[in-house]
Amino acid sequence: MIENYRNISTPFLFLDYTAFDVGYQPTGLDFPSPGLLRNMNTIASFNNIDKELLDTCGRLILESIKNGDCLKNPSLLTSFLLLTYADLKKYCFIIGLDSLPSPPPVHSLIDLLVVWILF
Numbered sequence: 001m002i003e004n005y006r007n008i009s010t011p012f013l014f015l016d017y018t019a020f021d022v023g024y025q026p027t028g029l030d031f032p033s034p035g036l037l038r039n040m041n042t043i044a045s046f047n048n049i050d051k052e053l054l055d056t057c058g059r060l061i062l063e064s065i066k067n068g069d070c071l072k073n074p075s076l077l078t079s080f081l082l083l084t085y086a087d088l089k090k091y092c093f094i095i096g097l098d099s100l101p102s103p104p105p106v107h108s109l110i111d112l113l114v115v116w117i118l119f
Contacts, residue, residue: 035080046085046094057081
């Protein structure tokens with residue numbers, strides 16, 4: 001099992017300085033998780049996000065499964081869409097994450113972010 005090869009206390013998705021390096025080459029058991037971050041200026045724009053964008057991201061993952069591209073590049077299965085809105089005057093942060101669901105007992109990135117924001 002892969003748990004035997006990694007430290008259980010490390011998160012499944014970890015963002016550090018290499019997350020922004022387009023030329024990053026994975027080492028060991030890690031691999032890139034390509035994603036799209038879309039920050040909204042107003043809560044109304046966050047709530048009224050174009051559903052076509054969500055559908056497009058889902059279709060890209062599904063197509064990589066159907067045509068076998070994910071077998072050559074498994075990181076295509078971990079792609080995500082991160083929608084954010086931050087009201088800096090009221091310290092209100094809203095995060096929406098669209099990705100493939102993980103099997104239990106894996107915690108979602110939103111759970112980890114909520115815990116991080118609360119503390």
